[in-house]
Amino acid sequence: AAAPLVDAVFDIDALLSAEERAWQLKARAFARERILPTIEQDFEDKYFRRELVAEMGAAGFLGMHLTGYGCSGAGAVSYGLVCLELEAADSGWRTFVSVQGSLAMSAIYKYGSKEQKQRWLPGMAAGELIGCFALTEPSGGSDPAGMLTTAQRDGDGWVIDGSKRWIGLASIADVAVVWAKTDEGVRGFLVPTETVGFTATPIDTKLSMRASIQCDVLLEGVRVPGDAMLPDARGLSGPFGCLNEARFGIVWGAMGAARSCLDAAIGRATSRTVFGKPIGAMQLIQAKLADMFVEYEKGVLLALHLGRLKERGTLTPAQISVGKLNSVREAIKIAGEARGILGGDGITSEFPVMRHLANLESVRTYEGTDEIHQLVLGRALTGLNAFA
Numbered sequence: 001a002a003a004p005l006v007d008a009v010f011d012i013d014a015l016l017s018a019e020e021r022a023w024q025l026k027a028r029a030f031a032r033e034r035i036l037p038t039i040e041q042d043f044e045d046k047y048f049r050r051e052l053v054a055e056m057g058a059a060g061f062l063g064m065h066l067t068g069y070g071c072s073g074a075g076a077v078s079y080g081l082v083c084l085e086l087e088a089a090d091s092g093w094r095t096f097v098s099v100q101g102s103l104a105m106s107a108i109y110k111y112g113s114k115e116q117k118q119r120w121l122p123g124m125a126a127g128e129l130i131g132c133f134a135l136t137e138p139s140g141g142s143d144p145a146g147m148l149t150t151a152q153r154d155g156d157g158w159v160i161d162g163s164k165r166w167i168g169l170a171s172i173a174d175v176a177v178v179w180a181k182t183d184e185g186v187r188g189f190l191v192p193t194e195t196v197g198f199t200a201t202p203i204d205t206k207l208s209m210r211a212s213i214q215c216d217v218l219l220e221g222v223r224v225p226g227d228a229m230l231p232d233a234r235g236l237s238g239p240f241g242c243l244n245e246a247r248f249g250i251v252w253g254a255m256g257a258a259r260s261c262l263d264a265a266i267g268r269a270t271s272r273t274v275f276g277k278p279i280g281a282m283q284l285i286q287a288k289l290a291d292m293f294v295e296y297e298k299g300v301l302l303a304l305h306l307g308r309l310k311e312r313g314t315l316t317p318a319q320i321s322v323g324k325l326n327s328v329r330e331a332i333k334i335a336g337e338a339r340g341i342l343g344g345d346g347i348t349s350e351f352p353v354m355r356h357l358a359n360l361e362s363v364r365t366y367e368g369t370d371e372i373h374q375l376v377l378g379r380a381l382t383g384l385n386a387f388a
């Protein structure tokens with residue numbers, strides 16, 4: 001697949017290994033051949049193209065940073081590049097890979113028993129089984145410590161009651177990783193979605209992420225056996241450990257959406273003539289494009305730096321907050337500028353810009369809002385906890 005115009009200008013490829021480039025090109029080709037041809041219509045129709053799930057599994061994109069159990073064992077930068085290329089097509093498909101691989105599979109991989117891993121991970125890596133991650137509740141997502149969902153002992157098993165909201169893939173998932181309060185703190189449970197009392201209803205009123213699925217989930221007297229509990233997740237560090245993985249993918253992915261908008265803006269700036277010359281010849285337009293480009297390149301370099309830290313095993317949650325905050329905030333600014341450069345066309349589905357802009361508003365909100373990441377950084381810088 002040919003390099004996007006903006007990547008040809010600034011040679012970030014030179015900083016990547018051959019293996020990383022191979023993953024990137026594979027994902028770029030997948031996005032162009034399998035997602036882009038139908039994404040505008042799918043977005044319009046609120047349609048999740050489920051047949052792509054097995055294709056993504058076959059391509060090795062699901063849980064690709066995990067090792068064993070049919071997973072690809074790829075490096076963090078390779079995973080990030082795949083996120084970038086998928087999100088250059090649509091945030092919904094990067095979100096799918098995040099929910100399946102970074103959240104649901106990571107939870108089982110990090111905290112599950114050998115039996116739980118063997119039962120679920122190979123099928124999830126292949127895209128034959130779908131997972132979801134049920135943490136956020138209807139009252140809000142920023143403070144998981146305030147969750148109301150409970151799991152109570154019932155003989156050898158547990159009974160889970162509560163409700164969750166904004167749960168990606170829940171209505172098509174085979175297994176839900178459900179976080180609930182117990183008498184020993186927050187614990188995670190693997191709940192097959194066919195279990196009596198588990199109901200998932202897609203949220204139908206979204207004007208963003210329309211080609212992906214987010215659901216309300218009801219848990220009414222959901223009985224699971226004792227071995228449904230993830231043995232190695234205790235307290236909120238369990239789900240937060242998975243959010244770190246998903247946030248890392250967003251650091252890269254949002255830059256993919258930004259690149260797509262920047263490419264569209266450059267294409268339009270060089271092809272649309274006003275006042276007798278291409279608008280790209282106007283100094284004001286060039287200044288906008290230059291600023292967009294600078295933020296895109298800075299964002300990719302930051303993502304790469306965080307990827308290298310992750311590969312060294314030293315990446316901290318605060319560093320991830322820098323990346324998530326910056327990437328999404330700047331991608332939204334880039335998409336907004338691109339929308340302006342496209343003029344009226346910028347609000348149509350003939351260009352991807354408005355779709356990216358709408359999607360990025362979801363990405364800004366999930367996995368920690370801008371404000372949550374600002375406060376994580378404020379706490380790291382001052383030692384003072386604004387959440388307490």
Ligand code: TGC
Pocket residue numbers: 095099103133134135136141142143144145166167168169214235236237238240241243244317366367368369372376387388
């Ligand atoms: P705090 O006291 O700071 O920490 C509680 C425990 O958690 C540990 N911890 C972390 N561990 C690993 N990685 C991190 N990033 C961690 N952050 C905190 C911490 O060390 C402590 O461990 P322990 O062993 O001492 O108990 O917790 P707090 O209640 O003060 O919270 C701080 C805050 C606000 C940063 C945290 O609550 C937070 O990150 N809030 C945002 C949560 C969020 O991102 N929610 C959106 C999730 S998106 C979603 O659920 C949808 S899934 C996607 C989909 O389905 O589409």
